[in-house]
Each structure stands twice: as C-alpha cells, then as structure tokens.
Amino acid sequence: MSSRLPLMLLLLFLPLWLAASYGVRFALMEDGQWVGLCVEQAQRWECQLRSGLGLMIHFRLLAWGALAVAVAGFLLPGRAGWRLALAGLCLGVPALVLYTASLAVFAVVIAGLRLVRR
Structure with missing residues (x-):
C-alpha cells in the first residue's frame, strides 16, 4: 500500500x-418550505433534525468539538493523532458551512497541518 493512498482518499x-x-445547509436549513411545514408539524423527523442542528449552530457545538479534537490530534503523535486530526477536519468542514466559520477555520487549519505532517 502506498504511503500516499490515505492522503489521496482524503482528497477525494x-x-x-x-x-x-x-x-x-441549503436544502434543510435555509429552504423556506421547512419554516411553514415545521410550524404545522413539528414532530416530523426532518423538523426535529432541523431544530437540533439549529441548537448545535447556536451553541457552536460543531466548531468547539472540531477545535478540541483537532488540537488533541495535533498534540498526539503517530497514528492516533492523525486519526483525531481527521475527525477534527470532518467536524470542522460542516461547522464552516453551517454558520460557525470564526471558530471552525482554526480547527480546519490545525487539522490540515497535522494531516500533512509526517
């Protein structure tokens, strides 16, 4: 197995x-149809998901989680650190897209630096 294969899979x-x-973001959080539908039928699973994501965005849970995991991955040596950095990157990308870019950008940069470090 090539040493570059994990990096290439990550880039894909x-x-x-x-x-x-x-x-x-655009189909569930910003689409106007969900506002009226969720007022009438708040028990639908889509409305529950939208509400939960809204709370996670409000409290910046994705961004803080991504930052914590990325910093832990940056500090840990070896494969465990690489895997934590990958998890931080996977949490940081949705945090960037879902309105918490101010914190998530640091998580993505830290995780990216750890992923390319030997």
Missing part, C-alpha cells in the same frame, strides 16, 4: 463531504 472524500454539508 473532502469535496464530497463539503457538498453534503452544503446540501444540508
């Missing part, structure tokens, strides 16, 4: 993860 995965995050 990240655009897909970014597109999925934007899909959630």
Whole structure:
C-alpha cells in the first residue's frame, strides 16, 4: 500500500463531504418550505433534525468539538493523532458551512497541518 493512498482518499472524500454539508445547509436549513411545514408539524423527523442542528449552530457545538479534537490530534503523535486530526477536519468542514466559520477555520487549519505532517 502506498504511503500516499490515505492522503489521496482524503482528497477525494473532502469535496464530497463539503457538498453534503452544503446540501444540508441549503436544502434543510435555509429552504423556506421547512419554516411553514415545521410550524404545522413539528414532530416530523426532518423538523426535529432541523431544530437540533439549529441548537448545535447556536451553541457552536460543531466548531468547539472540531477545535478540541483537532488540537488533541495535533498534540498526539503517530497514528492516533492523525486519526483525531481527521475527525477534527470532518467536524470542522460542516461547522464552516453551517454558520460557525470564526471558530471552525482554526480547527480546519490545525487539522490540515497535522494531516500533512509526517
């Protein structure tokens, strides 16, 4: 197995993860149809998901989680640090897209630096 294979797979995965995050943002969070529908039928699973994501955005849970995991991954040596940095990056990308860019940008940069470090 090539030593560059995990990095190449990561570079293929990240655009897909970014597109999925934007899909959630524009199809679920910003689409006007959900506002009226969720007022009438708040018990639908889509409305519950939208409400939960709204609370996570409000309290910046994704961004803080991404930052904590990315810093832990940056500090830990070896494969464990690389995996934590990958988890921090996977949390940081949706946090960037979902309105908490001020914190998430640090998590993404720290995780990215750890992922390319030997």
